[in-house]
Amino acid sequence: MSINPIALTTALINCPSITPASGAVFDVLEQALRPLGFTVHRFVLGEAPDGPTENMVAIRDSGPGPHFGFAGHLDVVPAGDGWDGDPFATRIENGIVTGRGAADMKAAIAAYVAAVSRVEPRPGTLSLLITGDEEGYATWGTPRIIDWLNERAIRPDMILIGEPTSVERLGDTVKIGRRGSVNLWIEVPGTQGHVAYPHNADNPVPALARIVAALDALHLDDGTEAFPPSNLEFTAVSTPTQASNVIPGSATAQLNIRFNNLQKGTDLVRRVEEIARREAPNAVVRSRISGEAFLTPAGPLYDLVTAAIREETGVEPELSTSGGTSDGRFLIQLCPVVDFGLPNGSMHKVGEHAAVADIEALSRIYERVLRKLAA
Incomplete structure (x- = not known):
């Protein structure tokens, strides 16, 4: 059977799946995969606020040969206000598919499944590693998929993630690595009091x-050939007081560091802690490391993906580590990983969309990858 990528994209978008996701959207994907010969495993883990999260591992084993994995997520960010209609009711007009998840990344999953449907099974293994918690904290998402695979001694030889990496046009960018990310919160306690009597207070x-x-003056590094310099940005500074005549009882700063592979998340946290306590010994620092930086060395996976893009689009893709992070930060534990998918200009925005022509072309690129893999 041959699957229409636009029809499957529509069916997936029409299932609301705000992160962390489970349920109906996974039913749609399972119904598409089983007739293609995949054995589908689904498991739900965790509780609120980080769960419950559903994950899917779908495997088709066609005998000895390479194991090619495709990874992605069915969860989406909240729709937000201002949509022209229901964000979870797909609208197709003038060759544009509009709906939450169209770009990031339900259409890519549909494009890949459609590609598989057009390629006869050949020696080797295909798997889909699909989570319902990539847009959140991933507590019960891809790391638990990795646990599931390790418990069964299943290890892909390479993984393609269908994140929207293209910038100006389909095929112009492939992500061969990602920066790490760590969020930090610094609280300095004080003693609340009246501004006219500062001796009775301790202003934090x-x-x-x-x-x-x-911290703003801190120079982390100059970057590498593959990565830009690591960057620290403050995202909030606040106190709990609302009145202009009150010295606050505490003051808090929030920051994020996006870092390259010259740094480690734990080392960066330690540096922030040292600076904070040097300036304010009673400062309290909390942190959450979202993932470490990683880089996939050049090799067969690069060659497969870039050749398929070049043949389908005529574009020579840039190999990049720019932008945000992805679940590649976890999957790199298993094997080489690259990200490649649709143009990303509308992801997370009101009116998120993807061109019908791009979805169909992406499916053909994925099909070329599968055919080259078996050649």
């Missing part, structure tokens, strides 16, 4: 300001 704001200034 000057100490927090010194911390912010010291």
Whole structure:
């Protein structure tokens, strides 16, 4: 049977699946995969607020040969206000598919499944590693898929992630690595009081300001051939007071560091802690490392994906590590990983969309990858 990628995209978008996702959207994907010979395993883990999360591992084993994995996520970010209609009711007009998840990344999953449907099974194994929690904290998502695979001694030889990596046009960018990310919260406690009687209070704001200034002046590195310099950005500074005549009882700063493979998340946390406590010994630092930086060395996976793009589009893709992170930060534990998918200009935006022509071309690129794999 041959699957229409636009029809499957529509069916997936029409299932609301705000992160963490489970249920109907996985039913749709399973119904598409089983007739193609895949054995589908689904498991739900975790509780609120990080769960429950559903994951899927679908495997088709056609005998000895390479194991090619395709990874992705069916969860989406909240729709937000301002849509022209229901964001979970697909609209197709003038060659454009509109709906939450069209670009990121339900259409890519549909494009890949459609590609598989057009290629006769050949020696080797195909798997789909699909999570319902990539847009959230991934607590019960892809890391648990990796646990599931390790428990069964299943290991892909290479993994393609269908994240939307293209920028100006389909095929112009393949992500061969990603920066790491760590979020930090710094709280400096003080003693609340009246501004007219500062001797009866302890103002935490000057100490927090010194911390912010010291961290803002911190030079992490100059980058590498593959990565830009690591970057620290403050995202919020706040106090709990609302009145202009009250010295606050605490002051808090929030920051994020996107870092290259010269750094490790734990080392960066330790540096922030040292600076914070140097300026304010009673400062409290909390952190959450979303993932470490990784880089996939040049090899067969590069060659498969870039050759397929070149043949289908005539574009020579840029091999990039720019942008945000992906679940490749976890999957790199298993094997070489690259990300490649649709143009990403509308992802997470109101009116998220993808061109019908791009979805169909992406499916043909994925088909070329599968045919080259078996050649």
